[in-house]
Amino acid sequence: MLVIRRRPGESILIGEDIAIEVLEIGPGRVKLGITAPREIAVLRGEIRLTGETNQLAAREVALPVIESLIERLRARGVCDEK
Amino acid sequence: MPEHKTRYFGTMTFAEDAIIRFPKGLPGFPDETRFLLIEQPVNAPLLFLQSLNRSDLCFLATPAPAICPEFHLSIGAEDLSVIGLPEDRQPAAGKDVLCLALITLSEDKRPAANLLAPVLINWRNHTGVQAIQVESGYSHTHPIFAEREVAPCS
Numbered sequence: 001m002l003v004i005r006r007r008p009g010e011s012i013l014i015g016e017d018i019a020i021e022v023l024e025i026g027p028g029r030v031k032l033g034i035t036a037p038r039e040i041a042v043l044r045g046e047i048r049l050t051g052e053t054n055q056l057a058a059r060e061v062a063l064p065v066i067e068s069l070i071e072r073l074r075a076r077g078v079c080d081e082k
Numbered sequence: 083m084p085e086h087k088t089r090y091f092g093t094m095t096f097a098e099d100a101i102i103r104f105p106k107g108l109p110g111f112p113d114e115t116r117f118l119l120i121e122q123p124v125n126a127p128l129l130f131l132q133s134l135n136r137s138d139l140c141f142l143a144t145p146a147p148a149i150c151p152e153f154h155l156s157i158g159a160e161d162l163s164v165i166g167l168p169e170d171r172q173p174a175a176g177k178d179v180l181c182l183a184l185i186t187l188s189e190d191k192r193p194a195a196n197l198l199a200p201v202l203i204n205w206r207n208h209t210g211v212q213a214i215q216v217e218s219g220y221s222h223t224h225p226i227f228a229e230r231e232v233a234p235c236s
Contacts, residue, residue, distance in 0.1 A: 029217075046214045049222050050199040051110030054212075057141055057186040057196070058111070060089065066142070069185070069193060070128050072227060073144060 088132045089140035091120060101134065102203055102210045105164055109199065109212060114139060117210065119180075119203065129182065131201065143182040147175055149195050149226060154218075155181065157202070161213035165204040179204050184212075186223065194223040 004012060011021035017037050024031040034042050083095045102117050113135065120130040127148045133139035146153045159169040167173050175181035180203040183195035197220035203210040 044214050047109050053186055053196055053222050054108055054110040056188060057184050058139055061187050070125055073127050
């Protein structure tokens with residue numbers, strides 16, 4: 001992995017037509033501006049996590065497991081009822 | 083009325099206007115662009131998001147505010163535009179949009195809800211999107227039930 005230190009206002013070029021600029025550095029997070037051709041998909045890394053989670057969530061669930069989930073959801077109420 | 087074979091409910095008939103279009107598909111399922119939301123009082127608060135393309139594909143879901151009453155949305159402009167909502171303000175979960183958390187049940191882990199990427203459905207135009215929240219701090223595997231007490235929301 002290439003590691004580069006950047007300050008706000010500085011950027012990184014990837015290939016001919018992708019640029020990533022550091023716009024702002026705040027406490028605990030950084031704001032980036034990305035310039036790329038329309039055909040390049042720019043996605044947050046979490047989308048892969050959600051894709052993997054969806055694959056797991058799509059597996060068949062046995063009916064008794066679903067029934068027990070419904071019962072537990074009903075018994076649980078909502079999370080401020082402590 | 084059209085009929086469709088479902089994963090958990092056999093063959094169901096449904097009205098054309100019950101179809102929810104997901105123009106972007108779902109993450110991991112880019113080709114699944116049409117779903118039915120199966121909502122039955124006997125199964126509440128569990129709902130079923132059944133693909134109209136694949137009979138064997140059906141997600142379990144529950145309203146995100148049922149998992150976390152203080153649930154708030156932080157959705158990017160692009161995802162808001164996919165479902166035809168104004169991009170200059172955040173929709174209210176359960177009011178402007180139906181906001182569902184997909185549930186993962188795996189044998190070795192406790193049931194978890196994806197609060198990081200809720201499924202938003204705009205009933206006004208029958209479109210939906212699974213949107214990765216921009217600045218939320220919510221988990222994609224939020225435990226629905228804790229060992230002893232209810233899991234905290236964030």
